[in-house]
Amino acid sequence: MNYTLHQLQVFLKVTETKSITKAAEQLYLTQPAVSIQLRNFQDQFDIPLTEVVGRQLYVTEFGMEIARAAQNILNEVQAINYKTMAYKGKLSGKLSITSVSTGKYVIPFLLADFLKQHTEVELVLDVTNKNRVVRSLENNEVDFALVSLFPDLSVQSIPLMENQLVLVANRDFPMPKKPLTLEAIQALPLIYREAGSGSRFVMERFLNQLDSKGTKKMELTGNEAVKQAIMAGLGCSIMPVIGIKNELQNGDVQIIPAEGLPQSSQWNMIWMKSKNLSPVAEAYKNYLLENKSTIIQNHFGWTEQL
Template sequence: MNYTLHQLQVFLKVTQTESITKAAEELHLTQPAVSIQLRNFQDQFDIPLTEIVGRKLYVTEFGREIASAAEKIVDQIHAINYKTASFKGQLTGRLKISVVSTGKYVMPYFLTGFMKRHPGIELKLDVTNKAMVLNSLDENEVDFALVSILPESIQVEAIQLMENKLYLVSNKDFEFKKEKYAKEIFEQITLIFREQGSGTRLTLERFLRNNNIPVRKKMELTSNEAVKQAIIAGLGCSVMPLIGIRNELKDGYLKIIPVEDLPIVTNWNLIYLKNKRFSPVAEAFLTYLHEEKNNIIAEHFSWFGEKRVSNN
């Protein structure tokens, strides 16, 4: 056998994503390049590593065994690179963070300066829903997690980063007949919810429950972007985090409906397991946040602190 490290990395990414298209995107390669590397790697084995059923790629049982071995090899290569950089006096290693979907508008700003300061660090940033984020943290698969609602079932420590403001949002065709609406407006509109397990959905449901507000018409969509596009198209309204709709408000595609007791205000928290033993990289990031978070907020999120949000 004469497979290369590059082939191992491509095969490992294909098994993780179960998609040549997604693997190509994450590796910043073309789909044909990934397909060629996968085929060249497969040619060195008599037993199939993957199979196509319909249009979906599946990893065989043998393929998963090879993927497990490939992951160990790739990890050892990373370890060699880290040790080499360490001898040169650089802070090296992996920083692993899991982020709820709306957190993708927040977390990168708290990472950029740190990553520039320590170029020897490799970042793994996973963006998914709240349930998956907490599972990754509970299984100790990541160093930190970004959430807007603190978990009750896991013992964690938290660093409060900034506020998370949620407003009732419509498309540009909504006609404002009142300067401020009563909460009963929720009974008169089609309300779009995020999927079960979403932090935004939990916050909205808690608000409706605490105010005894029944919802007559509702639909459910599985991503923040899907909700945003549905509102723009006129399918309904939704309560959305301000952080994720700034451009759409500015361009006039979305409007904030003024409602009493809104916005709902929570906080973005970077959490980690209680009594966790940090790697040098995670420890350095924690120190960086304590020192720089106020400067980062002032530089990138000064607009977010305004008391009144305009629809213009």
């Protein structure tokens, strides 16, 4: 056996993605380079690691055993690197965080100074939908998750700030003389986020207080798509105020006063109770606890003026 760490990394990525093309993209390599490394790795075993049926790549049972061993080896190598940097007095290692999509307006500010202080820390950040966030936590793929609604998991949390949702319309929407009633809101052409979104959950919870439900004009994936539809005059939506700062300043959208709004949820940084935090993750947790109030006031204090 004369396999290299690089071959282990390539093989492990292929087993994760079940695709040479996707593995190449995530490793920033060419497809031929991945194929060559995979073939060289396979040549060291008499039993197939992968097989192709039709056009789909499958990992054999033996291949999965080797993948688990490869992961253990790479974990040990990473631990050696961490210990070396720690001996030099530097915090190093991987910090893995996932966030629901609206969290992209929050998470950069929660990370910036920490990463400046600890330049040897490698950040892996996945901004995605709520379902994938929950899966990442369940599968122990991440250290932390930024959420506005708690998943049905056994977690610990650091409360951060309110997530206020308001009724948003474009610049041409006539400003009412008094706050709109729930019935009036339900009569509007409403734009919904996709199913499973935290914003969608809060919006539906608010609208469903009456027997009749809102008139759904359309359903769009992502906060940015909803904003563009609002600015184009396609309808109104109930959405997080943190995601419309620039549009408010530019006068592209406006917040419409409404009874029962804003609705609020809570941004929390969470992690599984059973999670053994790495030194990097532990340091980041302590950083958040010590600095969250200052970060929130400096970057999100403007929301209190609305």
